[in-house]
């Protein structure tokens with residue numbers, strides 16, 4: 001993106017206040033494996049992608065926020081201390097949510113003029129919302145000289161989504177958008193909040209993302225329903241296994257098998273997905289470290305089947321994309337990625353087969369669904385930063 005051109009546009013839109021200004025970036029992400037495990041205190045293994053949101057900001061001497069969304073050609077104005085949910089302009093809520101959390105923390109902040117643009121596909125399970133939250137938080141805290149450790153900033157962005165936007169998401173998306181690193185995947189222990197950067201730099205394989213173009217309809221209510229079902233399993237096991245447990249992280253496959261008959265079928269299946277998925281993430285870590293792409297691919301496919309059959313968050317189009325992918329030459333693994341119910345699949349494809357893979361998937365998916373998928377090839381990218 002042409003940053004100079006954006007700044008020219010910025011000063012055509014807003015008067016130069018002469019105060020502190022800067023350009024910031026935060027990427028979207030693709031999750032390699034570990035789906036719906038974050039809010040169960042489990043493990044996830046995402047990577048940041050080479051698609052991002054860029055935000056320009058300049059402090060104002062009053063409490064106003066003037067925000068211009070370049071891609072919507074839309075400008076809104078609000079005031080710190082008088083922020084309220086805007087049901088017509090969803091994008092504004094991610095930004096207001098950040099301001100709101102900063103104020104709740106008692107941080108002294110001034111208003112800003114801001115403008116943003118991006119190329120993270122929306123509603124596709126690639127975390128465009130987390131990227132917007134993280135870039136807004138980085139811009140606002142840096143210009144106001146509020147120091148945050150990267151983890152603190154990610155947690156603040158998650159709180160903005162939980163409290164202001166009203167989606168009870170876990171920590172994965174904001175963490176990876178802030179902490180991602182070029183040529184690395186990020187293993188997050190969502191209980192301890194600790195993380196480990198794992199080198200993911202195999203020239204012979206590429207991560208290819210296929211967008212089903214099915215927008216995740218009604219995702220929030222279905223997402224929250226899955227959380228509730230996981231909580232029901234926790235409530236059951238909390239009374240059973242002689243110790244207090246607070247998440248499915250504390251239950252293993254043996255315990256689940258022992259009490260299977262006492263759980264409803266749905267709750268049993270939801271729990272089985274989470275418990276087996278956590279194991280798969282830890283196995284994937286080992287596979288990545290030992291550069292075993294065959295194993296990583298097997299685990300990705302097993303994850304998809306579990307999300308389809310046990311957690312029930314896939315859909316016909318995602319299943320089709322996985323099936324078509326697995327029939328192609330050089331594909332080690334494929335799975336839906338993100339919350340599900342639409343969005344994207346992530347595929348591990350041998351470099352020499354990538355071009356053929358892309359043309360075959362486009363042709364076959366379109367033939368069966370009438371939809372032309374979008375395909376993105378991405379290396380693991382750096383997390384949020386000031387440019």
Ligand code: GLA
Pocket residue numbers: 034035036037038039169170171172173338339340
């Ligand atoms: C969404 C949420 C994440 C995570 C995934 C599913 O992306 O924001 O916290 O729960 O769904 O793995």
